[in-house]
């Protein structure tokens with residue numbers, strides 16, 4: 001073979017090898033893609049003609065916010081108390097199917113020097129309340145099943161809606177909230193009080209000022225031993241509603257307390273969005289064992305089926321490549337924790353089980369207690385500086401509940417966008433059904449619907465608005 005022929009053969013062999021590698025790589029990539037693409041279990045519906053998004057929605061300002069509170073159980077009674085401490089509020093209507101709960105709330109109004117409200121006790125009276133023309137805000141503290149129906153009806157009747165967590169139980173309900181808010185241009189806020197806790201607000205401030213660098217990973221949780229309350233027929237939840245959810249569904253039943261604060265630190269739907277998630281649950285052991293010990297092996301509670309696995313772990317990947325771990329466990333004996341952890345390229349913060357912060361250049365070590373105290377003072381969130389003292393006096397989970405109500409009323413009075421919008425409510429609540437689908441399919445990746453339908457790119461950061 002001549003030298004020229006030999007060179008040609010060598011080049012040809014090289015080309016064949018390169019092409020083969022290319023083909024194998026392409027095949028592997030496309031196989032990987034097929035294998036690992038998250039399932040779009042819930043496709044995003046088209047926005048209805050004539051509707052636009054409600055990011056940073058502003059409504060007409062008002063001097064007095066006229067409120068109806070629906071659901072006056074453990075949570076609703078606290079709302080009556082807190083809202084009575086805020087100037088510029090008038091509680092016009094109170095509703096609960098248990099008349100004694102309405103009476104108790106009226107007593108609170110009286111003790112705090114407020115006028116008596118109109119009381120309602122019918123199961124469907126929330127509709128009549130939403131139809132009244134002397135109410136601006138419908139504030140819902142019922143069991144979960146009524147949250148979306150009342151909020152949607154309230155918005156349809158021209159009211160702003162504030163609903164306890166979670167806002168929606170299914171993706172369909174989440175879309176109902178989004179579509180109704182976009183159609184009516186009314187505020188729909190989910191009352192996620194944990195965003196307003198003192199450490200969470202400080203770490204939001206730190207995150208926004210770049211102290212942690214690029215936040216790469218965050219964790220949140222709702223770990224709270226509720227076994228005694230779930231089974232308490234006298235002092236527990238109305239009609240055992242929470243136990244019934246543990247019987248019916250697996251997955252992350254209560255994601256919003258852990259997710260809310262870290263989602264704001266990560267600017268979710270303000271420049272980034274949740275892309276897909278995977279979720280795995282342990283089996284259920286806790287409720288059955290507890291029921292056997294408390295009520296006997298042969299009791300109905302011991303023999304009942306509980307679909308909710310004790311430990312639920314969900315990992316969410318964002319479009320910009322960050323990860324969020326959300327855990328849920330209310331059925332084992334564990335110390336309370338919402339974790340609240342932010343981990344970035346320049347620092348780390350965590351609230352539970354040990355509150356601490358570490359920063360570059362000494363990132364592998366916690367700051368001393370003294371250094372932590374002074375850092376928290378320097379980065380105290382301006383809203384805490386403004387109202388933290390009063391919040392501690394009025395109370396509600398150490399004050400965060402009051403700050404939440406105070407901010408809601410302040411923004412409504414001033415016609416400002418609310419701190420949390422309908423997309424937060426939809427995204428954070430959507431984890432319930434998305435995690436269930438993933439759990440039922442051995443941790444299969446499931447796409448998180450983009451409830452903003454592309455508008456998440458328009459904003460850069462979360463803003464808690466203040467009048468200049």
Ligand SMILES: NC(=O)c1ccc[n+]([C@@H]2O[C@H](COP(=O)([O-])OP(=O)(O)OC[C@H]3O[C@@H](n4cnc5c(N)ncnc54)[C@H](O)[C@@H]3O)[C@@H](O)[C@H]2O)c1
Pocket residue numbers: 070071072073074075076095096097098101122123124126141142143144146164165166191192193236237238239397
């Ligand atoms: N953000 C928080 O920190 C926090 C804490 C606890 C509870 N929650 C949420 O608050 C909500 C209420 O929880 P809870 O612990 O007060 O439960 P609960 O069972 O004590 O209260 C629910 C109330 O709704 C009433 N109700 C039932 N049907 C009604 C109807 N048709 N019309 C009007 N009222 C009706 C019941 O009589 C009961 O008083 C839940 O969504 C829960 O997730 C939030």
